[in-house]
Amino acid sequence: MKLPSLFFIGIICLSCVGKKEPLPMVFPGDTWIEKQPGELGIDSQKMQEALDYLASESGEDGLEEVFIARNGYVVYRGDSIYKKHNIYSSSKSFTSTVLGILTDQGMLSEETFAKEIDTALAELYPEVRLKHFASMTSGYSGNGESRWNEPSADWSWTPYAIDSALFVPGSEYAYWDEAQMMFGRLLTMKARKSLKSIFDEKIGKTIGLGEYEWGTEQDPNLPELTINNGCTGVMINAEQLARFGHFYLNEGNWNGQRLLSREWIGKATQNQVFTDEVADTDRSNVDGRGCYGYNWWVNGEMPTGKWHMPDAPKSLYYASGLHNNMCFVIPEWNMVFVRRGEDGNPAKGKPYVYNSFFKRMALAIKD
Template sequence: MKQIYWIFSAILMLSLVQGCSSNNQHETWLYPGETWEQATPQEEGVSSQLLQQALDTLKRYSHRDGLEEVLVIRNGRVIYAGDSVTKSHNIYSCSKSFTSMALGLLIAEGKCGLDDKAAKFEPILQENYSDATLRHFTTMTSGYSAKGGSRWPDWESDDWSWTPYQADEPHFAPGTGYLYWDENMMMLGRVLTQIAQEDLHAYLSERIMNKIQLGTWKWGPEQSLDKIPIRNGCTNIEMNATQLARIGYLYLRQGKWKEEQLVPREWVRAAMVNQVPMEVDLKTDNRTLDGRGRYGYNWWVKGIAGDMPDTPDGTAFMSGFNHNVCFVIPEWNMVVVRMGLDGNPEEGKRFVYNRFFRELAKAVK
């Protein structure tokens, strides 16, 4: 009997040690210092030849910038870098995911709740948007529209009014439709500035960017609020591919950087899964902007729409005009960044990157 007891005890201790080892391995994940570590693809379990074939596929669907600002990171090390990955410029609508990050932090600090009415913090929404919640804004289901037509004369859309903070009649009742609408995010940027009572650039710099050693980054304002700059919630963040990859890597690690949980794990998980039902009405004719079954909290996801069948299930990505993207692929412990100023692929990003990931899957061991 005593012998059985000691055998059982030994098995229990072994399992505990293995569990601790697993946790320690989790804690010793590699993070970049001032720069990213380099490795060959083979060192990180990726075929160089097949990786290049996947990159060649991506290049075929890209314009003049090609692979110049492409970065592939696996297990915390760079296994491919284009020649211009330190070129800094506007990442366009990838900026929306930063606005979402600020929302997640404000919720964690107890300053607001996801289902709080936005008008609770911004009185100008009270008349036409009294039922629109912060959740509606971060999922593009608020129906928000501003007064006035577009500031861009060649746009057929009425988005991008010169007066984005003057609320007009809604496109639809909150939660009943989906419309990818930049004015929606401009207003969310204003609402979050009201909640924080702080410049969102400074807010994120203190809590996130400085701690992950991001370096210098810019976020253009869209007016001000009592002398506090209102950062444009939909665009105007400037950084380079090596910096954008740090944000992707932070989300790959579910908001943790080294020993510190910078973004709540629950928020990261929720942001990177579909939050928009397939059943709501699509309020745009542009099918490349259809977020039903594909959109989280200002993150695009593989989702449940079925149009990225060859892409790993957990994949989520930031996406901006001019073919700026940052993909997070948990199954492969990988971040893929492509930046540029050369226009979106005509075939649509979801089609292009499904082709890319189909080829990349052959390279990953």
């Protein structure tokens, strides 16, 4: 009776030979640990094929500022990952993170009415809450035309000069930078600190973000406050942006230290746009219905019934900025993918190109 038992035990043991335990999640110190893709369950040839596709759809910066980490280990890094420049609208994800920090601290919440912070908003925006700003459904617009000599009502020289609403809050979606500037201003007014100082004190220093700049959009009526621009202006490099993504991948935890609540991370990275309407503005080509959280794009189902990126992992979410400045978090793969540049957006559009990229990248993921 003992021999058969030993025989089956031997078979079981033999079946385990060759199987590798997945590497544990790690967190970078001053530097990241580098591993070969195969050590992290990634087919290097197929990964390179996916990257070659992305390069073919990108501008002249190509893969220079691409940074890929899985389980906290670097598996790919371009030659210019320490080049610092504006990440443009990816900065918005930093702004909503400050909302999360202040929410965790009990200072306010996403349900807080904007008029409770700035009473000047009470007349024209009595029902606007902070969640409406974070989800691009506030309807807020500043007075004046674009400062960039474009046919647009967005980006005026006076974004804090309150103009009439574009729509009833929550009823439509409008990607509107003036609203994000006002959002950042409101958070600053409540905390009496700049967005950057709040972020650095609670998160930036601990995750090793290091030195960086965040541009300002000052309010002449509040000269005592440093008001970082809520929609753009974070000047960092690819390695720093990957740290931010890795922090989100780990749901607000950094090497055992809870810096932001898991509850907030969950809210910010799931769809918060429930309207079927896109506002009739000059920026109506940007559609976040069903696929926009709190200043994070998410791979959600849109009113058309189609997914934002149908061939990409369903758990994927990302920060997106002008000139193809992207930070993707892919929980299914324990991966952070950063692509940065100063070379324009993909001609075929980001959703199309990155859906096609992640479709190819999925073929490289072996476990």
